[in-house]
Amino acid sequence: EDQVTQSPEALRLQEGESSSLNCSYTVSGLRGLFWYRQDPGKGPEFLFTLYSAGEEKEKERLKATLTKKESFLHITAPKPEDSATYLCAVREGNPDNNAGNMLTFGGGTRLMVKP
């Protein structure tokens, strides 16, 4: 059974204090790892998709990286507006199965950045 585990569950940072969020996964064959940001009372907002180990993507203060077992979301010099819950999801690798469009989500990391 696919599993996605995010750590830590909650993270408090001072403005400007860089850190990383972790997403560990076990799937039969990865066909995409997704990062989303979710603000309270809103739907998840798409950030990145990573497909293969070694791949990296950046957007403003965020950088996502991928290995064969985990992904990191690095936050450089965060600002209070970066406060949100960050969700990781994986898509399993079975192109012959309609279940291949199912995402398995982790529990999320709630990030709080204090000014």
Added chain:
Amino acid sequence: ETGVTQTPRHLVMGMTNKKSLKCEQHLGHNAMYWYKQSAKKPLELMFVYNFKEQTENNSVPSRFSPECPNSSHLFLHLHTLQPEDSALYLCASSQETFSGTKETQYFGPGTRLLVL
């Protein structure tokens, strides 16, 4: 309207009521999804529609009934719900290809449901 919209945004219903949630996507996508997000639990996939056909029913109780009349609209009909069904219900859409390429899912703002 842009992206994925959902109505109502908030809903309070009794256990004997019947209500429906509506989702509309303005992205030209051909696949739509219903997810449930409960407090302290990961997002759970409920239903998937590809090209208007339901391809996944993730062991969801029959008191939840989806309907997809066309590729832009998705409904979730609710009846005789239980208090534990209170959650944020999220709709998402994506563009699936005939070759089976699975694309990024884009989410709506959700409907916050409270069952009394």
